[in-house]
Amino acid sequence: MLFNLFPRELLKEFEPFSVLRKYPAGKKVLKEGNLNTWLYFIVRGTLSVNVEGNLILKLRRKGDLFGEMSVISGNPCSATVIADEEVELLALNTTTIKDSSEEKFVNLRATLYKVFALILSDKLYLTTLKAKEFEKSSVNLENFQKKLMAAQIKLKELEAQLTQTGKLTAFGKIAAGISHELTQPLFDIKHLAEGVIEDWSETPTKLNKHKIEQVLQRANHVLQLLNIWGSLAGMHET
Template sequence: MKEIPFDPHDRETLARLQQMPVFGAMDEERLSKVLGMATLRRYEKDETIIREGDTDQTVYFLIMGSCSVDVEGVKVSSISEIGDMFGEMGIIDKQPRSATVRPEKPVLCLVLDSHFMERMEGVDKLAAEALFYRIFSETLAMRLRAANARILFLEDKLKESTREHPWR
């Protein structure tokens, strides 16, 4: 992993980040303050970004590349869209990581630790907290809907298998 300080005055990168839902809702001044607390991390293929069972409170935003998400060694998902967020559950519930995330090819992520909100003040802090928790909630709701659909699909497959092979 290679860590690079984020330059919040880099107009090109700011414009790109403002295309992401979480950052696009912020005005430029507030965005600069938040991003001034961020770093960029580049990971090579097969490095571990997040390890299942570890405890930390860091959230990642994918800028480039794609990652696999594994639970107990089984791939359950991919992260591949620019702006995809991962790691937010550690900030929300402060529990150990529920999955391992590894690059499938080199990736670049914007990284914030949970303390960035504590370092903000006044209205900026309230606005950032509200925005991030709204985005966290939307992301978790989408993942819950996808998990529910997968559960229903697997239950149907199990019923189908039981009908075809009732002796099992």
């Protein structure tokens, strides 16, 4: 808790410049772009810190401080702080403390600057940790992208294989159909030709028989090839 950074005797000195405030849920405590001279300590509740409408972090620890960056720099607030629920805050007006030359205010300023230094150191440490996490995440993302590219290449190869398989399957089915349609007619032709040639004994007929046998052999060879394609089609389907 940041309250612990303040000596008890100095905390009493802050009382004239402090006020306990309650904010309902949805109320903006600080608005991005507005000037601010107040420091806020969380007594109770949770707040959201947003930059350009994007949530950056949640403040929920009792004693957490916000508003210090605009007080230190004198620049407008760089974020909007909104109450997520009803919150109770100890608000400290720094105008008098920063501008007065009285000794007690000098001591208060010294304490404030000590607190500011510790806060900035803590935020720098957290930022460094986040930077390391981001660097690690970037490396993991790069590795993932490489794996994704490799997977995409593999997917294209598989798509090409599936396309080729589809073509083979379609061709095989056609081949099987043709083979089925031709097998019986060729068998009938062969059977009929053998019967006719057996009845004739002339030499020309024997020559014709030889030619018929050659044609039938070629036809059978074609049918065998068609059957092979049909078998390949069945293999690709399974």
